[in-house]
Amino acid sequence: MKAFVMKEIGKVAFLEKPIPEAGPNDAIVKTTAALVCTSDLHTVNGAIGQRKDLTLGHEATGIVYKVGSQVKLFKPGDRVSVGAITPDWGDIASQAGYPSQSGQALGGWKFSNTKDGVFAEYFHVNEADANLAKDS
Ligand SMILES: [Zn+2]
Structure with a gap:
């Protein structure tokens, strides 16, 4: 799948990545x-330190895939x-x-901090029952 990533501080690019896998409580969307959020720009400009090939983006809608x-x-x-914040609720x-x-x-x-974000064809959501909301 295509993903839009932070290659390193100050550099972005499209990369080919595998579709993520879902653990028992997770979803792939x-x-x-x-x-795009200003936090993405701050991230690319180094606000949270160096990241290598990290998929950007933390605000999205989609269709559950798995x-x-x-x-x-x-x-x-x-x-x-x-949401942008996807805690481990326990x-x-x-x-x-x-x-x-x-x-x-x-x-x-x-998203786009400690794991790949949502600027990709698919993204991973931990604890899907708690971190997803149904759209009608
Ligand atoms: Zn944001």
């Missing part, structure tokens, strides 16, 4: 719309939106009411 074996609320073909910070700090400082912000 086919992107239908994704928005779900893991434990996903109950979504199925392939569902139209969905996903961790201590999330359970205490601070999901954006899931796992570490700003750990709920995964």
Whole structure:
């Protein structure tokens, strides 16, 4: 699949990447719309440090392509939106009411920070039942 990436600080490009795989609680979403945010520009300009071939983007809608074996609320073909913050909802910070700090400082912000973002033909969503919303 095609992905729009940060090659390194100050450099972007399109790259060919494999379609991501879903773990048991995850979904793979086919992107239908994704928005550029000033955070993407700050990221490319080095605000969060060096990233190598990291897919940019953290705000998107799409169609569910695959779900893991434990996903109950979504199925392939569902139209969905996903937020920029996709916490691990069972961790201590999330359970205490601070999901954006899931796992570490700003750990709920995964897309285009600690994992590939949504500027690609497909993207991965952890804990799909909690981190996706159905579009009607
Ligand atoms: Zn944003």
